Amino acid sequence: MNWRLLPWIIVLIASPGLAQTDAADPCLQAADYKGCREYHSGGPVQGKVEVAAPSDHNYNPRSVRQLKIRGSYGRYLTFTGTTLNAYSGTPASYNPGSPGRRVCTTTTTPNGLYKTTSCQQVGYVAPSYRAGTPGGVERRSFRYQLDCKDLTFDRKGDFSGFGNKGWMAVGEDPTAQAVADRYCPIIDSVAKPFDMDEDT
Known part of the structure; x- marks a missing residue:
């Protein structure tokens, strides 16, 4: 046997196996192997864009201030927050x-x-x-007043279908609940407004 032909014989024997490997995995030569595999496996690359929805309940921490009521601080807070407000329809x-x-x-x-x-x-x-008129749910920002003693709140302009809703327990609104939990225990350290002096 001519030993000089042995390397060529080995190459010829291995070639079908290499061809089968390339055919089984078309992404071996791809620059982005992971992206190529996701594309061929029907992953999230095929035209679908996933966008996280904004939260329905949040507040601006920089807007949280003590509120002066009847000449004193230490009980009420005011802040701007976003929430869902359900309102009733009116009958015909x-x-x-x-x-x-x-x-x-x-x-x-x-x-x-x-x-x-x-x-x-x-x-x-x-x-x-x-x-x-039909009822519904609106997502919008409100100016809140929060009573840290009674744990109630009032949102300015929260239409109920027949008028404003008025004062409610903080458990009715996740945004009010979050602010009450975070700031009422430390209300004395919450900033006081310099240009706002409300008496109601």
Whole structure:
């Protein structure tokens, strides 16, 4: 046997195996092997963009200040926060109106020979219909006032469907709850506004 041919024989025998390996994994020669594998395996690369949704509840820590109520600090906080506000719809209403009544007046000439009668409708109200409005949930920012003693809060402009909601327990709003948990125990160390002096 010619030993000089042995290396060529080994190459010929190994070539089908190398070809099969390349065919089984088309990403061996790719510059981005991981990205190539994700593409071929149907991973997140194929046209799908994942974007994290913003939080529905948050507050601005720099906006948290003590609030002066009835001449003193130490109980109330004010801050700006974002939350979800659910509001009720209004029902539809129908007013059937009123037919009113017919009022007639008769006048007689001075010589009594002629009489004239005139009539008019008094108190008539036309029927009317007012469409209802749907309820919903709004995500928006509010200016809060928070009572650290009673653990209640008020959001300015939080429409309920029929008016503002007024003061509620902090458990009703995750944003108010987070601020109460973080700042009420240390309210004496919370900054006081220099240009805001509210009395209610």
